[in-house]
Amino acid sequence: MSVGDPAKLVRAPSEIAEAIRNLTPADWARLCRIADLHAMGRPIGGDDLLQEAFRRALDGERKCPISIDAVRFLAEAMRSIADGELKKTQRQPVLVPLPGPGDAETAIAEPADPRSTAEELIGGEQEADRLRSEILSLFNDDQIAQIIVEGIMEDIEGEELRSLTSLDKTQFDSKRRLIRRRISKYLRG
Amino acid sequence: MTGDRKDARAGLRRLADALASDILNAPEGEILAEASEIYGESEKMAADLRDLFERTMNEPKKAKLAEARAAMSADRRKPATVAQLDPIEARRRLQDALAKDPTTARKFTLAARKSKGLSDEDVKGILEDLEELGVIIPSSESDEKR
Numbered sequence: 276m277s278v279g280d281p282a283k284l285v286r287a288p289s290e291i292a293e294a295i296r297n298l299t300p301a302d303w304a305r306l307c308r309i310a311d312l313h314a315m316g317r318p319i320g321g322d323d324l325l326q327e328a329f330r331r332a333l334d335g336e337r338k339c340p341i342s343i344d345a346v347r348f349l350a351e352a353m354r355s356i357a358d359g360e361l362k363k364t365q366r367q368p369v370l371v372p373l374p375g376p377g378d379a380e381t382a383i384a385e386p387a388d389p390r391s392t393a394e395e396l397i398g399g400e401q402e403a404d405r406l407r408s409e410i411l412s413l414f415n416d417d418q419i420a421q422i423i424v425e426g427i428m429e430d431i432e433g434e435e436l437r438s439l440t441s442l443d444k445t446q447f448d449s450k451r452r453l454i455r456r457r458i459s460k461y462l463r464g
Numbered sequence: 465m466t467g468d469r470k471d472a473r474a475g476l477r478r479l480a481d482a483l484a485s486d487i488l489n490a491p492e493g494e495i496l497a498e499a500s501e502i503y504g505e506s507e508k509m510a511a512d513l514r515d516l517f518e519r520t521m522n523e524p525k526k527a528k529l530a531e532a533r534a535a536m537s538a539d540r541r542k543p544a545t546v547a548q549l550d551p552i553e554a555r556r557r558l559q560d561a562l563a564k565d566p567t568t569a570r571k572f573t574l575a576a577r578k579s580k581g582l583s584d585e586d587v588k589g590i591l592e593d594l595e596e597l598g599v600i601i602p603s604s605e606s607d608e609k610r
Contacts, residue, residue, distance in 0.1 A: 292521060295517055296514075296517075298510075298514075299492070300496065300499070300506055300507060300510045301492040301495045301496050301499070303509065303510035303513045303514070304495050304496065304498070304499035304502075304503070304506055304509065304510070305487050305488060305490075305495055306513065307499075307503075307509055307513060308484075308487050308499075308502070309484045309487055309488070312479075312480040312483050312484050312487075313480050313484065315476050315479075315480055316472075316473055316476040316477075322513075322516060325513065325516065326516055326520050329516070329517050329520040329521075330520055330523075333520065333521060346488065347488060350484060350488060354480075354481070354484070358477075399473075400472065400473070403472035403473040403476055404472040406472070406476060407472040407475055407476060410476075410479070424479065427478055427479050427482045428475030428476070428478055428479050429475065429478075430478055432482065451486055452486075452490075452494070452498075454483070455483045455486055455487060455498075456498050456501060456502065458479075458483060459498070459502050460501075460502050463502055463503065
């Protein structure tokens, strides 16, 4: 039973579990594809991302407002987890206490720096660059689709994006369907 | 378009967000048709993910079970306190226990009460029985209380 301020009602973990158990095959398909998309270029796989979203929902670490359906909630959780995984590569080094005055002198172990090395960062950027090129090359046979994908990557959306293609709304929607199908297939390998 | 390669990660993220939004808003029939095309057996994909969810649900229960099992096997590994007693100490403990508990003492023969005619193993056996019955405190615990 959900309790609390009606404006901030959240599902209890058991209610989340119930909602997940009642997902339809279409809901699972949505989650699987969204997991693959958010894992794209991140140091975590799609299934791991989805499992981590389940875990956080069940632990109550992420609260699901009752006004949001389980699929949207899990999709947003995966997005946030994927961002967190990426940020881990930029986190601060661990601080270790120094011996106080009068303490016996002991050798202080050099803590490992959790930040990625310059080589790892460059490697990550190169990997993202490679992935970007590969995704664009999926549409070498369809220049309009390629323009749409490149436009989205460059933060062009909506009418502005459609105007780059000279497509009407129906044609544009159809092209976007083609894009998402092709990318999902590519990500599933 | 310039294709700013320096910002490939941000570009991939925008693409993921845009396509995720399309997938969330697409009609169910369209999603199911696409799932068949992408996964072949979309029912199997759904079953695999349901299984992944159930496994995630059961992980904390499994961890608790493993903890309980570990505690039980640690308990089994505890040395029997009575078995470790030397025979003289065992006889002393038995006599002390019976002296402190006349009701129980009356249930034993006089020879047993004096620990006479009993082998060392008999004495230890009686002590173990008394510990199990709660008549006496196991020696390790009574040592800790001292």
